[in-house]
Amino acid sequence: MKLSRLLVSAVACVALLACSKPPVAQGGHPNLILTKAGVAAIRAELGSVPLFDQSVAAAVELVDAEIALGIDTPVPVHFSGGYTHKRHKQNFIVAEKAGMLYHILGDEKYAQYVRDMLMQYEALYKTLPVHPQKRSYAPGKLFWQCLNDSNWLVYMAQAYDAIYDWLPADERDLLEANLFRPFADYISLENPQFYNRVHNHSTWGNAAVGMIGLVMKDDELIERALYGIEDDGLAMGLKDDDGGWIKMPGQKAGFLANLEEPFSPDGYYTEGPYYQRYAMYPFLIFALAMHNAQPERGILEYSDGVLLKAVDALLNLSDADGEFFALNDAQKGMSYYTSSLVTAVNIAYHYGAGNPGLLSIAERQGEVLLADAGLAVAKGIAAGQAEPFAKRSVNLGDGPDGSQGGVAVLRAADEALTLVFKYSAQGLSHGHYDKLSFSLFERGDEVLQDYGLVRFVNIEQKGGGNYLPENKTWAKQTVAHNTLVQNRGSHFGGDYDTGSRHHSELHFYDDSRADIQIASAVERNAYPGTELRRTMAVVTTAQSAKPLVLDLLRVRSDAANQYDLPFYYHGQLLESDASVTQLTPLRPLGDSAGYQHLWLEAAGRPAGEQTQLTWLNAGKFYTLTSAVTEADELLFTRLGSNDPNFNLRRDAGFMLRRDGVADTVFASVIEPHGSYSPVSESSTQPRPAVAGVTVVVDTQAYTAVSVAYQSGQQQLLIVANDSADSSVEHQLTIGEQSYQWRGGYFFGTR
Amino acid sequence: MKLSRLLVSAVACVALLACSKPPVAQGGHPNLILTKAGVAAIRAELGSVPLFDQSVAAAVELVDAEIALGIDTPVPVHFSGGYTHKRHKQNFIVAEKAGMLYHILGDEKYAQYVRDMLMQYEALYKTLPVHPQKRSYAPGKLFWQCLNDSNWLVYMAQAYDAIYDWLPADERDLLEANLFRPFADYISLENPQFYNRVHNHSTWGNAAVGMIGLVMKDDELIERALYGIEDDGLAMGLKDDDGGWIKMPGQKAGFLANLEEPFSPDGYYTEGPYYQRYAMYPFLIFALAMHNAQPERGILEYSDGVLLKAVDALLNLSDADGEFFALNDAQKGMSYYTSSLVTAVNIAYHYGAGNPGLLSIAERQGEVLLADAGLAVAKGIAAGQAEPFAKRSVNLGDGPDGSQGGVAVLRAADEALTLVFKYSAQGLSHGHYDKLSFSLFERGDEVLQDYGLVRFVNIEQKGGGNYLPENKTWAKQTVAHNTLVQNRGSHFGGDYDTGSRHHSELHFYDDSRADIQIASAVERNAYPGTELRRTMAVVTTAQSAKPLVLDLLRVRSDAANQYDLPFYYHGQLLESDASVTQLTPLRPLGDSAGYQHLWLEAAGRPAGEQTQLTWLNAGKFYTLTSAVTEADELLFTRLGSNDPNFNLRRDAGFMLRRDGVADTVFASVIEPHGSYSPVSESSTQPRPAVAGVTVVVDTQAYTAVSVAYQSGQQQLLIVANDSADSSVEHQLTIGEQSYQWRGGYFFGTR
Numbered sequence A, B: 001m002k003l004s005r006l007l008v009s010a011v012a013c014v015a016l017l018a019c020s021k022p023p024v025a026q027g028g029h030p031n032l033i034l035t036k037a038g039v040a041a042i043r044a045e046l047g048s049v050p051l052f053d054q055s056v057a058a059a060v061e062l063v064d065a066e067i068a069l070g071i072d073t074p075v076p077v078h079f080s081g082g083y084t085h086k087r088h089k090q091n092f093i094v095a096e097k098a099g100m101l102y103h104i105l106g107d108e109k110y111a112q113y114v115r116d117m118l119m120q121y122e123a124l125y126k127t128l129p130v131h132p133q134k135r136s137y138a139p140g141k142l143f144w145q146c147l148n149d150s151n152w153l154v155y156m157a158q159a160y161d162a163i164y165d166w167l168p169a170d171e172r173d174l175l176e177a178n179l180f181r182p183f184a185d186y187i188s189l190e191n192p193q194f195y196n197r198v199h200n201h202s203t204w205g206n207a208a209v210g211m212i213g214l215v216m217k218d219d220e221l222i223e224r225a226l227y228g229i230e231d232d233g234l235a236m237g238l239k240d241d242d243g244g245w246i247k248m249p250g251q252k253a254g255f256l257a258n259l260e261e262p263f264s265p266d267g268y269y270t271e272g273p274y275y276q277r278y279a280m281y282p283f284l285i286f287a288l289a290m291h292n293a294q295p296e297r298g299i300l301e302y303s304d305g306v307l308l309k310a311v312d313a314l315l316n317l318s319d320a321d322g323e324f325f326a327l328n329d330a331q332k333g334m335s336y337y338t339s340s341l342v343t344a345v346n347i348a349y350h351y352g353a354g355n356p357g358l359l360s361i362a363e364r365q366g367e368v369l370l371a372d373a374g375l376a377v378a379k380g381i382a383a384g385q386a387e388p389f390a391k392r393s394v395n396l397g398d399g400p401d402g403s404q405g406g407v408a409v410l411r412a413a414d415e416a417l418t419l420v421f422k423y424s425a426q427g428l429s430h431g432h433y434d435k436l437s438f439s440l441f442e443r444g445d446e447v448l449q450d451y452g453l454v455r456f457v458n459i460e461q462k463g464g465g466n467y468l469p470e471n472k473t474w475a476k477q478t479v480a481h482n483t484l485v486q487n488r489g490s491h492f493g494g495d496y497d498t499g500s501r502h503h504s505e506l507h508f509y510d511d512s513r514a515d516i517q518i519a520s521a522v523e524r525n526a527y528p529g530t531e532l533r534r535t536m537a538v539v540t541t542a543q544s545a546k547p548l549v550l551d552l553l554r555v556r557s558d559a560a561n562q563y564d565l566p567f568y569y570h571g572q573l574l575e576s577d578a579s580v581t582q583l584t585p586l587r588p589l590g591d592s593a594g595y596q597h598l599w600l601e602a603a604g605r606p607a608g609e610q611t612q613l614t615w616l617n618a619g620k621f622y623t624l625t626s627a628v629t630e631a632d633e634l635l636f637t638r639l640g641s642n643d644p645n646f647n648l649r650r651d652a653g654f655m656l657r658r659d660g661v662a663d664t665v666f667a668s669v670i671e672p673h674g675s676y677s678p679v680s681e682s683s684t685q686p687r688p689a690v691a692g693v694t695v696v697v698d699t700q701a702y703t704a705v706s707v708a709y710q711s712g713q714q715q716l717l718i719v720a721n722d723s724a725d726s727s728v729e730h731q732l733t734i735g736e737q738s739y740q741w742r743g744g745y746f747f748g749t750r
Helices: A003-020 A036-045 A050-069 A083-105 A108-125 A146-163 A169-187 A200-216 A219-227 A255-260 A273-293 A302-316 A339-351 A356-365 A372-382 A469-475 A496-500 B003-020 B036-045 B050-069 B083-105 B108-125 B146-163 B169-187 B200-216 B219-227 B255-260 B273-293 B302-316 B339-351 B356-365 B372-382 B469-475 B496-500
Strands: A394-397 A406-412 A417-423 A437-442 A445-448 A505-510 A516-523 A530-539 A548-557 A561-567 A572-576 A579-582 A598-605 A610-617 A620-627 A633-639 A652-661 A664-673 A675-677 A682-684 A690-698 A702-709 A714-720 A729-734 A737-742 A745-749 B394-397 B406-412 B417-423 B437-442 B445-448 B505-510 B516-523 B530-539 B548-557 B561-567 B572-576 B579-582 B598-605 B610-617 B620-627 B633-639 B652-661 B664-673 B675-677 B682-684 B690-698 B702-709 B714-720 B729-734 B737-742 B745-749
Touching (some): A036 A372, A083 A108, A083 A146, A108 A146, A108 A169, A146 A200, A219 A255, A255 A302, A273 A302, A273 A339, A417 A530, A516 A745, A530 A714, A690 A729, A702 A729, A737 A745, B036 B372, B108 B146, B146 B169, B146 B200, B200 B219, B273 B339, B302 B339, B302 B394, B339 B356, B530 B745, B548 B702, B548 B714, B620 B675, B664 B690, B664 B702
Antiparallel strands (some): A516 A530, A530 A548, A579 A598, A598 A633, A633 A652, A690 A702, A702 A714, A729 A737, B505 B516, B561 B652, B572 B610, B579 B598, B729 B737
16 A cells, blocks of 8 residues: 555544544643643644644554564564664654554553553563673663663653553552663663763663653652762773773763753754764653653753754754764764654754744654644644744854864855864764864765764674774774874874863854855864864855865974875766876775775876866766975875775775975865766866965965966955954055955955 | 746746737748647647646747857867867757747747857858867867767758748858758768768768758758768778778668668667667657658658657666666766657657657656647646556567567566666677676666766766777776676677677567566677576565566586676675685786776685675665585675776676686576665665575576575576477476476476
């Protein structure tokens, strides 16, 4: 049967049930996500709010199919990707939806299904040893890690809440004594190294304990959720298997600590958007549960409402297709279409300021939460209140007080071009060693990429779906990113402790002008004795049909070094104006710090003081124009050496190498231009509009770069290296021309 | 202004003009594509047939923008991709549309525009030497090759036809004397090596001369178009720069010869669909012009209506996204959305049997021809007559009488899986040396690829957009395809003359069963002394959620050889059950016949008598299961060595190597299974349903292969090697079981 027909009949059934209006259950539950008032409102509106009805119909389809299949709670055996893992995961997802459906449709078969499943878990759980797969620093019982056990409890608490009032008291007692209480204790008291830290793992653990505590009205569990375990007995300096600290001096624990520390006041989550997306669900779901059950605690409004701000920040950390930027460990392709973002967008709309832009995202998601917030969103859409979610340039501070560096997202022409400039802190154990790196998108297409992670999440064939060795040896290393490498070593020597003590610093950020969106940041600790100052801008000019990127990377060092600046492009190389020789045989570019994974495919020397490289990707042309010296080497790399299990993609890279200098400036323009269609076989503007880029000044105080266009026009960018204070007046004479301005930079026609 | 708004206003303008009803022009013109009756009908319907109105509006937008820009007819300088090439190409496209608009809208500005442009060409052309870029065996004057000059004349003849009656006689005389007649003579009499052969180039030339001959009512030109030049003075055995023959003994020339020779009775065009798509336009446009101007010749109905059948064949040679299979030289991405297919589909519908399936393709194309045929299509769509264009399995014979091998397209589950099995003739100068090769598609995704060509059509940076050296050294070579290579040499030694004397032979083809679609063919000449017999089937079975491919390649040889069987997969390798070692450094796999372009990334030995390889592409899993011997080598290749200009994609390959045997059987199953979503991060069925494949019989008479599934079930395919005659009864005992059947094969449960 086609989905559309299924939906129609399911909606018809929903409408029918709505008419028969079964009584709203009495008692104190549900009161976590779905509330008694919400149930009443939903029943009143059922059959008249299309997106809500569709979401109910989809849930009915899913849950009814599972009911028909029968409940299976197998003895745990597998890693993620394997059967028992996937079955237990599916169980908690389905049980939570069944609980919602019981209230929305008033059909007891859903309550019965949840009860039967929980009873099977009660019988199973009390027999379970620790999970047989021992790869985690905190193995769970149902799953190979406590993290997944916590996922289970966050969802099952909602399912239990849904049928709480319907269940006989003796069955509740049985479930709480043999399943929920021991389960909560196992992931917290018995695994403090998992539970009692600042990490997305702990957030899940805290939320799980808190959610079940709320259902059970167990204040001790709620306190444990909010504030952690007071005496965890953990050794100071303990680390997890990703190298992340478990315990540091003065460190707080619990849900509130997890809310305070990783989120900046702008709502940026220090691990990056991929993990923020994962953590948002327990953050929001527990905060909302607290809001409904104990509103006097003000958890949803905690820390100036940072949780709702975080939803906005997260949406802004996505490309035009809604895919999250791959900052730090991140699997590409993850987007705001994921179910945790449905929850996040719904809650942010309903409990926040009712931003109509969120409605258009919910429309794209095509699904709403089966609770009060989802109804509000679906009604807003039905009322035609949706507006486009306009993404503009944004600068998000990192760290608890927003002063530990950050991430600037520079956008031009309604996401036609999006530059992601990372000058953040380390990002906890999922952080990469890539200070002042960037990635670039033309609408939803990656132009210059951040590699992401080396992991095939939930694909069993690849190391059980877990992190692969190349994540450490390649993805986290500096050379895997579009940023500067000194002497073929990673930032902070690739040392997590050192990296975690430092962060880059914002020099200036300005998105107030139509012709330029710009950010500048400094890194002084990645290589002791070396200062890196990178200024990146998205420029909109009549000289070029599309916006382009200006990249000015200034290096000051105590000593002469070898500097490598890679650009990881996608697609087919079309032309280089350099003298390039392909190498045979292919050898790795180095033996450590990620270099061991790069084949050196070809090498060349620039023909003059400029070099241009043009490539084609997804029907669009791109040209990188760089100021070079004749001594520079141009290296063409291909990922994949020392990769015995084919864990790495065979991606291309272009690297500028400058050796034997202490102070230097790398100046480049990245220009998207034209298009090519394999259907019409016609190309438009296959050549760049930029003719060259030249460093015209580089002093202690100022660095200036000039961009020349084919038209003969020139533009000038001057960065004031010493001060970005907008009250400070600068004056610089270049040639016969004198430039005067206030603040960190000058940009204009030369 | 948004396109939608532009369309609305243009349609409004169309409707307005329709109301004012300017008089239909008097005289004998137009009478090529657009006819006087057509003009009257179009004017009567204008404003009431949406797709036609949209197409008019789009043409108005295009032409009006060009009129505003002004006419430019630059002195020719560039290769394809360069400015003068693109400008002259744009000119003829716009002029043809302007001519149509003049009649449809009755606005003289369009006639004036065509006249002005033609007059500029008259002034230019008489001054022109041969084009300065001398890379073609037949340089043009406006363009670097006569081929493009012919394109120009085919379109300009239509533009001239449109304004013929409107032009003063003296201007017509001027144009004909100084432009059209010398132009037609140049591409024919002065370039017989281009004009007087059987080749898509000549088809364009013939059509060009014929079209202008029809407008000028010049019988000599029309005869020259239909029958070629009688005494061309060409030397026998002459070749073009692709190595294609220009003149062979007994060879006819002209449009009719070009219609007879390359098309088979099934409508298969021997060069393959990519060039068929290109040639269809002049074939159909000139045939239609003849049909309208001299219907008594019966050109459109010629050779049992092969031209209209060819449109159907061509549409069947596309994947679920409408992209043509890359048989022989073919640029990937070319599809039935290209403008020549708009013409083809419209003409096939209107002048053929009115197949309603063609209307759904026209709907997808979103555009119709601005002539009688386009109106008919748009009216059919408006009347709701469109039906899906159902693609089923099809076997297309190659050669003038359909007996020179062919191409079988095996489809299962409405294009869920499509296997393209090539057992054709050489395919003229665009042919590749890949007897019994195949490619595989899951809906619109390539699973196992044919590389296509090495050329970036109209991208100037890549050799002026022309064929690149690697087209010969890689793309045409046998090892670039999913077929057997003996002793690291290409079929026919890669010799065009030898290849052109032979073709594979069909053993049997059967698409009558629901559980199996199957084709079998033999090749006896690719390697003298060796017989290759390949049987490929698409199997639909309850054992596997998706259809799968059975591949049985039997080799008989006079001598022991080394056999290589490559599979060019897309995507990420997940797992091999063999013992595989990555190699460092990387060296090319060989030094000739395409092997010089393959890096050997890794090599291994199978663990037993089966080997399985699983990969992930575009969110779907695939497993290749092959019967092997322990002496087989498994080679993992990566394209790109000896590629100094980065002309090749860095595509992956897996190769089975079997050495030192004369007779052998390669038996494999290619199984698509499951899916993976990076948004939900969940995988379904990441493991194959197939457990193994075994060759159970291989005698002179029979070859049998058994497929074992994880369920324990087995299926058996027996091929009768000696006879595929359906009247012949076979009997074979395997183990304790006896199998009886009629015809070329048995397939069933074991």
